[in-house]
Amino acid sequence: MNFSSRLLEEAVNEFSKLPGVGQKTALRLVLHLLNKDEAEIGRFAGAMVTLKKDIKYCTVCHNISDDETCSICTSPKRDHETICVVEDTRDVMAIENTNQYFGSYHVLGGLISPMDGVGPSDLQIESLVKRVATHPVKEIILALSANMEGDTTLFYLHKKLKDFNIPITTIARGIAFGGELEYADEVTLGRSIITRVPYENTLIKG
Amino acid sequence: MNFSSRLLEEAVNEFSKLPGVGQKTALRLVLHLLNKDEAEIGRFAGAMVTLKKDIKYCTVCHNISDDETCSICTSPKRDHETICVVEDTRDVMAIENTNQYFGSYHVLGGLISPMDGVGPSDLQIESLVKRVATHPVKEIILALSANMEGDTTLFYLHKKLKDFNIPITTIARGIAFGGELEYADEVTLGRSIITRVPYENTLIKG
Known part of the structure; x- marks a missing residue:
């Protein structure tokens, strides 16, 4: 693309690093923002910077949280003896939206993927084992994606958890x-x- | 959506204000950025803030520029007696990409749209008339979108420019x-x- 301005080009390049955003879309987004006033652009940019700076991860389930312990882990209405193991915070939100689950979660922060250099030690697996070992747990639900990374992680988790003799289930496929x-x-x-x-x-x- | 964090929700809300970005896409973009380090997020946020703060519009053609006068308007290789009138900077880039046009531009900054409250005085029309009146011009090319706003603007521009007795052309449709x-x-x-x-x-x- 022939940019008339270096500043414009830089902003477009930053936006086009986002997943699924090409140069044309990036240009459209940048020009859209450019039409807003400085305060609004400041809010947009600030929200992301603040999020990165102040973000916390729940010390129990490792979900994104504003506090040391997330609202699900502290809720007296939830069943803390059932743990649903998921890949990331989006899965927590998706399951919460169903209104069908009232237990707690454990967010791995990814899936085992040798291709991407992600091993078990990069994920919150040790802390899950420790959590199961030190707290009363009556069921572990593994709710992972049905792909190769999901299956590898499932296999590894099962190996790590089976000796606790706690029912391990996976969500239904069909x-x-x-x-x-x-x-x-x-x-x-x-x-x-x-x-x-x-x-x-x-x-x-x- | 059930957000586990207010900060996350704010960032997602800011992103979902972008055109064509819904809440799910916004969440995906925010979580993608969140995985980057603070410096990279700073660059992303800073590029947009800097662009808004330091952006200039060429005093001749009103295109986005880093300087008072843009590189096209100052180029000795361009034909400054031919003016191509376009809606915004994206159209300039699209025409430049064709490598078929070597004249200068005039960026209106929008199209006349009574529905959106955009009248002739909101656009760079007076400055176009003044430019044509004070500089030698041998052709005015109107390269506007083929929709109602484009046609309205075309009609208005023709009325304003016809008394100069300069050839007024429009790009070919077909x-x-x-x-x-x-x-x-x-x-x-x-x-x-x-x-x-x-x-x-x-x-x-x-």
Whole structure:
């Protein structure tokens, strides 16, 4: 691109480093912001800087938090003996949005991925083992992505946790609600037949 | 969304004000940035703040510039007697990328749009009239979008400029290169027949 201004080019380059943002989109975002007043741009830039500077991670579950311990880990309404292990804070938010889970979480901060140089020691796995060893836990739910990194992490976690003799479960895989059978991939469809459940179990009680 | 942190929520809200960025995308962008170190986030935030603070608009053509007069308006290689009138700096960049235009520009800073409260006085129209009145100009090219705002602006500009008796042209409309006739809309196809050109004129000389 032919930029008429070096400052403009720098701002566009910074924006185009964001995932999924190319140079044209970056230019559109920068010109959009440029039309705002200085205070508004200051708020935009400041929010990110403040977040990075003041962000805390819950000392129990390692979720992003404003305090030492997050609101879920301190809530008396939650079941702290059930731990749902997830990759990152987005998964916590996604599960919270379902309003179907009332236990606590453990945020790994990623998945084991030798390709990206992420090993078990880069994740909050030791602290999970310690947490399970020192607190009463009645179930560990592994809610990880169904890809190679997820499966590797699942395997590793199971190995680390199985000696505690606590039920370890994983979230159900299958055809999505609203999904049509003919468009489902073979692996999902095949596994959904193998792991079929009694019809009565699928009825929501209450 | 259920945010575990107020700071995170604020950053996501700021990002989701950007055009085409919803809450989920904003969250993805914020978490991506959060993984970077403080210096990198500072550069990202600083680029936009610096741009807003130090940005200049060329006193001749009103394009975004680092100096009082932009590099196109000061270039001895450009034809300063031909003025291409465009909506904003993105159009300048798009035309520059074609390597087919060697004149100068005039950036209006928008289009007349009564719906959005943008009138002629909000745009660089008076300064265009003054520029044409005080400098030798041999052609004015109106390169505006083919929508209602573009047509309204075109009509207004023509009214303001016609008494100078300088040729006023608009960029050619028609079927895009690579575009198939059957998928073209009726207006474009109809106009492209009415404004047909001799075949010899379409051959690039040189």
